[in-house]
Amino acid sequence: MSFDSSAARRPRVVAYDSDEFQQVVDDIPEALRGGDGMVCLFVGASHEEKQEGLTKVSASQELNLHRFRVPNLIGERLVETQGHLREAFDHAGEDAAVLFFDEADVLLDPTDAEDADEDDAALSDYFFDRVEAHHGVSIVCFSSNEYADRLEGHDADVVVEF
Numbered sequence: 001m002s003f004d005s006s007a008a009r010r011p012r013v014v015a016y017d018s019d020e021f022q023q024v025v026d027d028i029p030e031a032l033r034g035g036d037g038m039v040c041l042f043v044g045a046s047h048e049e050k051q052e053g054l055t056k057v058s059a060s061q062e063l064n065l066h067r068f069r070v071p072n073l074i075g076e077r078l079v080e081t082q083g084h085l086r087e088a089f090d091h092a093g094e095d096a097a098v099l100f101f102d103e104a105d106v107l108l109d110p111t112d113a114e115d116a117d118e119d120d121a122a123l124s125d126y127f128f129d130r131v132e133a134h135h136g137v138s139i140v141c142f143s144s145n146e147y148a149d150r151l152e153g154h155d156a157d158v159v160v161e162f
Contacts, residue, residue: 011041011156011157011158011159012024012158012159013158014158014159015160015161016042016049016160016162021160022056024040024160025056025057028057028063028137031136031137032063032098032137035135036135037132037133037134037135037136037137037138038137038138038157038158039131039132039134039137039140039155039156039157039158040138040139040140040156040157040158040159040160041139041140041142041148041156041159042139042140042141042142042160042162043141043142043143043144043145043147043148043160043161043162044142044143044144044145044162045162046162049162050102050141053160053162054067054100054139057098057139058098063097063098064098065097065098065100066088066091066092066098066100067102068099068100068101069102070101070102070104070106070107070127071106073085073088074106074123078122081123082126085126085130086130089130089134092134092136093134093136097136098137098138098139099131099134099137099139100141101131101138101139101140102141103141103143104127104140104141104142104147105142105143105147107123107124107128108150108151125153128151129154131154132154132155140156145161
């Protein structure tokens with residue numbers, strides 16, 4: 001896994017269903033209480049593994065989990081999508097929830113529309129800026145390392161490889 005060399009820090013890479021993953025799970029309540037937040041990437045998980053991972057993350061501490069399918073948050077216009085994302089983060093901020101964003105690959109896949117490059121970059125930057133600024137815990141799910149490797153200029157605390 002490679003990240004932008006200009007990034008201030010490197011993420012901790014852990015294997016799912018390992019002692020290191022359990023330590024990440026155990027650190028979540030402190031990240032919520034401390035207000036520093038935590039950004040986790042789930043990479044390469046099957047549907048069943050995502051479900052199992054989310055159960056482990058939320059069940060042990062009885063945490064409030066907000067789950068979003070990123071494609072459902074995407075609107076026809078950039079401002080529409082930003083509004084949907086703002087609502088998701090604002091709602092979760094009210095109760096120190098864990099945010100889970102599934103199918104985030106769509107944020108890094110180019111679209112065919114005119115001005116797509118500019119809009120795509122603005123959308124992914126907006127999303128990841130909000131994820132990094134969130135004072136709770138955000139889990140962003142990608143289908144493969146290819147997507148996580150394209151997060152230039154954005155930091156994750158932990159990458160969980162399935």
